[in-house]
Amino acid sequence: MASPQASTCPFFLRILIYFLGALSSFAIGVTTVYPPFNAVPPTNSSQVKAWLKEIDLSGAPILKLNHGLPPTCPPARRIDPKACYWTCQSCAADDVVICPDRNVWGLTFDDGPTNVTSDLLDFLRQQKLKATFFLIGSNVVQYPHIAKAEVEQGHHIASHTWSHHALTTLTNEEIVAEMKWTERAIEDATGYRVKYMRPPYGDIDSRVRFVLKKLGYVVVDWSGDTFDTQDWRILAKQKTPSQIIATFKQSINTYLNNNVAHRKGFISLDHDLTAHTIEVAKSVIPYGRAHNLTIQSVAKCLHDAMPYAAINGVSVDDSPHPAPGSLGLNAGARSNTCTNSSRNWVAADKAVAHMAAVSSASALRSHVQGQHFLGALLPWRWRLSVEDGDMQLARNILRWLMVLEAVAWWGVVLGMYFVANMASF
Structure with a gap:
């Protein structure tokens, strides 16, 4: 008799989807081009x-x-x-x-x-x-x-x-x-x-x-x-x-x-x-x-x-934002089939998008100041320029970091998935 989990969505695939959603949300969040500071924004944009x-x-x-x-x-x-x-x-x-x-x-x-x-x-x-x-x-x-x-x-x-x-x-x-x-x-x-x-x-x-x-x-x-x-x-x-x-x-x-x-x-x-x-x-x-x-x-x-x-029709109070662990993307989620869990993925993606919006702007500094492992590889002069307020440079740097982190995460997650499922190949 086949294992019940054979027809379910693997946990590692869920993690991959989670990171894909987060990375795409970050990409949307940090590409905002703002008008000049301290001037009335143009109305013809x-x-x-x-x-x-x-x-x-x-x-x-x-x-x-x-x-x-x-x-x-x-x-x-x-x-x-x-x-x-x-x-x-x-x-x-x-x-x-x-x-x-x-x-x-x-x-x-x-x-x-x-x-x-x-x-x-x-x-x-x-x-x-x-x-x-x-x-x-x-x-x-x-x-x-x-x-x-x-x-x-x-x-x-x-x-x-x-x-x-x-x-x-x-x-x-x-x-x-x-x-x-x-x-x-x-x-x-x-x-x-x-x-x-x-x-x-x-x-x-x-x-x-x-x-x-x-x-x-x-x-x-x-x-x-x-x-x-x-x-x-x-x-x-x-x-x-x-x-x-x-x-x-x-x-x-x-x-x-x-x-x-x-x-x-x-x-x-x-x-x-x-x-x-x-x-x-x-x-x-x-x-x-x-x-x-x-x-x-x-x-x-x-x-x-x-x-x-409200944001997209959802009312928001002033309570703390949900932590990633509260999105239902955990080991217990393996029992849901891919078909039945699609709604959960959509909900999770919305939550991830909201969390990404919460942290997208502040992530500029946290990434480029070395708080993430790839940020630590940046030349110190780049990080210093960001600390001095060059936010446009920060945004360009963060885009570069996001590409590298995406490659790294995909490699790690897919590698873990294939290792965990070696016996089925």
Whole structure:
């Protein structure tokens, strides 16, 4: 009587399929060609045109474009009554500006990731706190490993546009390009598709809101000037860190002493830009905790159990990503026949593709810095150039590594398969 396993898919063949799926997914993930950093992305590219075909902007309010970075507020009589301009009219519409629960502080940081964000993450980990990070797409491409670390450590990430331009100065199409490229960069780096965003400078009106809602975004501002740390003034040499810290601590005191105001929580505006802005956070956060404020991410303070957008129709929460061992590709899977297990392979391939997207951008650094066996063979000058931020070179190097690793894996897996089945030949 023939063995039942004679009609099943060999385990080693399953492993081969797993690696083929992973390698193909990596190949897709790392070939993204991003627009120039810190500039408004062009709207005539084939990718942006494809995105624009997916949404209907025909009903967008017709408002004059503003000018400046950031724009200056015109006289009130010159502002269109339909504009609902937050920065100049204090009109928030349905933007998120508070946390609904009493004594809750929605902690947010703008403009990262940067080379000092890791220091902030270490501090938040020590404090056992989570925050919302509004990420600039250009920075995500340059620091994908930090964006990924934010997610892995349980923080909430959101969009702060591609180039940090004031959105009321951009056309509807340019707003789409800014948001979608940032969305792509964050998804490439972390595997998550963001659904929250904060407009740079808080620059938003009814036209911008219309476009953002068409893209599915929840807009988050902050709780007015009182809870804007204005830590950016340190960079402008307008204030010292100690002055910023003292002012914000006074804002906390005023909030706690106002029985009406602190029936709702608040959302602050901070930045992970420099060591000085991190210094501010390290001072004011313990002060808030000492005064019994509950510090949370914006998604947490809003009680949003699904703080990210669905990917290919699949909702994604902020729980950790599955490990490779959880995909059902193990020895126990040998009992499934090739026919009956085809659905499992499809599901596994989707999971592998998602995992590859999570790690594709950060894999640039891990591969070329020698954390994989072929990466260790690279000349040290190549690895150094990648550490210095030459991500385009990193992508080219990774493509070369992927080809070599594909050959190596195929050789090893097929060799193991033939050795294990020698008796049947």
